[in-house]
Amino acid sequence: MKDTEIIERTQGLLGGRVLAIANPSGRRIFLTVAPGELPGVVRALRDGLGFTHLVTISGVDKGDVFEILYHFANAHACLSVRTEIPRSEPRIPTLTSIIPGAILYEREIQEMFGIVVEGIPDPRRLLISDDWPAENFPLRKDWKFTRPEETIPGGRL
Amino acid sequence: MLKRLARWSRIKSPWILHLNSGACNACDIEIVAALTPRFDLERLGVLLKATPRHADVIICTGPVTRQVKDRLIRIYEQVPDPKFVVAVGACAMSGCVYRGAYNIEGGIDQVIPVDAYVPGCPARPDAILDGVVKLLGKL
Amino acid sequence: MKVQIPIGPQHPALKEPISLRMTVDGEVITDADLRLGYNHRGVEKLAEEKTFIQNIYLTERICGICSHSHATTFVQGTERLMEIEAPKRGQYIRYLVSELERIHSHLLWLGVAGHEAGFDSFFMYTWRDREIVMDLLEMISGNRVHYAINTVGGVRRDLDDTQITKILEGMVTLRKRSEYYLMIGANEPTFTARLANVGYLSKEDAIALCAVGPTSRASDVTRDVRKDDPYGVYAEVPFEVCTSDLCDVLGRTVVRIKELLQSYNMIEFLLKNLPPGPVNVRAPRRAKPGEVVSLYEAPRGENIHYIKSNGTDKPERLKVRAPTLANYAATIKMLKKGFIADIPLIFAAIDPCICCAERTVELVDTRSGEERIVRFSDLRRAAEVRYKNVTRKGNAVWPL
C-alpha cells in the first residue's frame, strides 16, 4: 500500500478533522489534529487503517506551546499524529481506553513536561527518583540544572 | 601465624558481589563474561555470590543514579567486615558520557569508598581480572 | 496469607537495578508491582546540549548489549535530516555489524535464560561460543562492545579480505553450534519443563499491549521492522520473519534461535556481494530544521528515535524509546498466576535491557482495599530497620 493511498484513505476516514498532512519521506506521514479530536481520530485510525501499534508519544517544548506526537506503525507506514496544547493550560485526553499500551508513554510526558493527562488510570511517578522536588519538570527548555561540585575522595581538589 | 593464614585465605578466595547502579550493562556483561570458560575467574577462587552476606569484594558499575544512591549505601553496610569495592568501567569512575546529567551523582566514589578502579568503557574481562588480582595483591 | 516479596534493585537474576514487588500467596503470584527508574540518567536532556557527532557516542552508551542499534537509529535519522546518503559499501558494513550484534545479543540471552533456569552448563557453552562473535567484532571495530563504527554519512572502518574470510569461518562454526542449541533448547526435558507454558501471552494481549520484537513474534504476531519498513539494505537482503505460536518462554527461545540462523544467512549474503567503493561521505556540521522518525529492529524489538532539529548543530529534541519499555506492560500480564520460581525466567524472557528503557513504566492494578503497606525501601536484603515497620506474623519465637 503506497503512502499516497494511505493519505487518501485517512482523509476519507477523518474528513474535516485533519488540519494538515505532510509526507516528508517514504513510509512517513505526519498528521496534525486538534487536541479535542484526538480519541476519535485514534479510534478511527485503529479500526479503519489497522494502526494498532502505538510506537511512542514524544513531547516537544516549543516555548509557548507543547507539541505532542503520537507515532503509530503498521505493516505499511509509520503515521505520526501531532497535536499542540498551550503551555498555560497543558491538558490532554488519555488514550489508554483505546490502546492499553499507551499508559507507558503518557506517564512519562506527564512527569517530564508537567502535562496533565485526564483520565489516566495510574498517575504515579514513573522514573524520576522519589526524592525529586515536585514542581520542576526536567525536559522543559526553561528548566536549568546546576551540577553539584565534585568531591574528589582523599581531599585532593 | 594466624594473621598470615587469614591473609592467605583472603587472597585465595575472594567472593564477589555484582552491583549495578544505573550502568549501561556493558560492564556487567563483561564481568559475567569473565566467569565463562574463556576467562574463568573461578581459577582464582572467585565465586559470584548472590547475597551481600556471603561476599567480600563488591564490583560496582555505573554512574550512581539518584534513585539507587541510598540502596548502594545500604548494601555496602550489609557486607561483612573485611570488604573491598572495585569500580569497573569509566561510568563507575567518573560518570563518563553521562557526566553533568541532572539525575546522576558522578562516579561510585562520591557515595562509597572505592579501593580499585578498572578503566575502560566497557572494561575488558581481562582488565577486570587484572583489577581483582591487583586489589588482592594490595592486601 | 499475603506475602510481599521485594525483588529489589540488586538481585542475582537481574543484571540491572529494577525493583519488583510481588504479592504472593504460597508459590503463586497474584499481582506484580514494577518500580523502575533506577537507571534513569536523563539521556534526552543531555542530548540537547551535545552536537550531532557527540550524540552518536551518547546514544551508543544508552545500552551495552544493543549499543550499535541505538547508534545506527540515531545516525540513520541524522543522515535523513541532513539529506545525505551513506555509500552502498558503508551501509553494507553498518548492517553487517548490526547482524553480528544481533547474534551476540541472542547468544547472551540464551545463556542468561539457561542461568535463570539453573542450567549453568548451557550458560557456559553459549557464552563460550559468544566469544567467537566478540572476537570478530573486535577485529572489525577494535572494541568488544560499543564498537563506535558509525559516523554521520557512513562507517569509520573498511573491511579487507582476510577479515571477510575470518568472519565466514566464524559463521560456519556458529551455525553448527546453534543447531545443537536449537536441539537442546527445544527438547532437553528438564530445561523445557521449566520453559513450557510459563509466562503466557496471547496474541490479542501482545497486540493490545504493543509488545515488540521476539516477545510479540513468539505470540504469532509477524511484526519485524526489517520487513515492514525496510531501512538501509534490508530491502535487498533475503530473509524471513521467524515466528512461533507457542506464546510462552519456550516459544521465545525457539524464535531467538531461529533468528540466529537467519542472521548467519544474512551475514553470508552481505559478505558475498559487498560492493566496492568509498565507505563514508563528508557530512555537514549543521542539520536543516525539520524532524524525522527513524525505526530500527534491535535484537529485543523495535527501536525508535524521534529527532527534531532547528538548524543549529545540536538537536532540539531527541526522543528515545527502547524495545524493553514496550514489553514491560506485557510482562506484568505474564507475571500474574506464575510461580515464584518463574519470576526470573519470565523477566529474562523479554530479555530486559533496563538501561535502554530508562523511562520504563510501573503498571499495577491498584491494590485497593488492602491496607497500604508503608513504603519501605525496595531493597531485597532484609535490612534490620525495614523489619520494624513491616507487620508480619510476629517474630520467629522458638516453639518449645
Added chain:
Amino acid sequence: MAVIRTLLYLLVYPGLLFLFVYSTFCEWFDRKVYARLQNRMGPTHTGKWGLLQPVADFIKLMSKEDIVPDLADKRLFNALPVFGLAIVSAAAMLLPVWNFDLAVPGPTSFAGDIIVVLYMLSLPTLIFFLAGWASTSFFSTIGATRVLTMLFGYEVPLFLSVLSPALLAGSWRLAEIAHFYQQKPLLILPNLLGFVVALIAVQAKLERTPFDIPHAETEVVGGTFTEYSGKKLAFFRLMTDIEMVVSAGLLAAVFLAGFPGGALLGFANFVVKTLFIIFLLSLMRALTSRIRVDQVVSFAWKYLAPLAVLQLLIVILIKGFLS
C-alpha cells in the same frame, strides 16, 4: 586404653580431622568435575591444582565478621550450625569403614545402624528449615518452606531404595550387608534400579542442581543461608560437604558391596567408591537444569516411588527364589 582408642576414633580417624580433610577434598573434586564438564578449569591457583581452595574458603569465612540480624532468634540462629555439624559427623561414625569386626557388634556397628544413619541424614534437612525460619528474612522463609516441601518428595523413595538391598541381605547391620554382598557379588545386579533411585534422592537431599531449589541463586537469592555469614556459614558449608561424604559412603556400603579388605585396602576401597558416587552426583549436577518445587514432588511420587516399590518387589522375588 579403650578411652584413648575411642578418643582417637572420635577426633582423628572417622572423626572430625579426617572428615574435614576428606570432605574438603570431595568438594574440590566435585567443583573440578563440574568445571571440567563445563569446558572450564575450576579452581587451580590455590595449592597444587587448586586442592586447597575449599580450605581457603573455610578459613576466609572463619575470619570474617559475623552478622546476626536484629529480629532473628539469636540462640537458635547461633546454635544451628554447630548442631548440624555434630549430627552429620556422628552419622559418619557409623559407616562400616575399617573399624568394625564382624563378630562383635561394637558401638559403631550394631544391628539396626542403617536405620540410625538414615535418620541422622534426614535431620540436616530439619536444620536447614530452622535456619531459614530463624533468620526472618523474606527469602530465607521461602527457602525454608521449599526445603520442607521437597522433604516430602524424596524421603520415602530414598528409604525404600536404601532398605531393599538390606532386605535381600537379611540384616539391618551395615557391616553384615556389605559382607553379604562381598560373598555373593552377583546379587548386586538386581539392586541397580534401587541404586539409580537412591542417587536421585540423595541429589535431592543434598540440594544439588536439579533440586537446588531451596537456595536457588537466581530465585530466592540465598535461600536458607541468606542471612548467614562468617563462621556460621563456614560451618554450614562444611556440614553440607560432610553430608555429601556420608551419603556417598552409605550408598557405597549398601549398593557397591562395602569396603572389603584390611586396614589399608578397606580405606582405599572407601575412597574409590565414594569418589565414584560423587562423580555421578556432579555429572547429574552439570547436565540438568533446576526444576520447580511442585515438579520435584510430582516427579518423586510419579517416578521415584513406583520404581522403589518395583525394586522392593524384585528383591522379595529373588529372596523367595533363593531360599
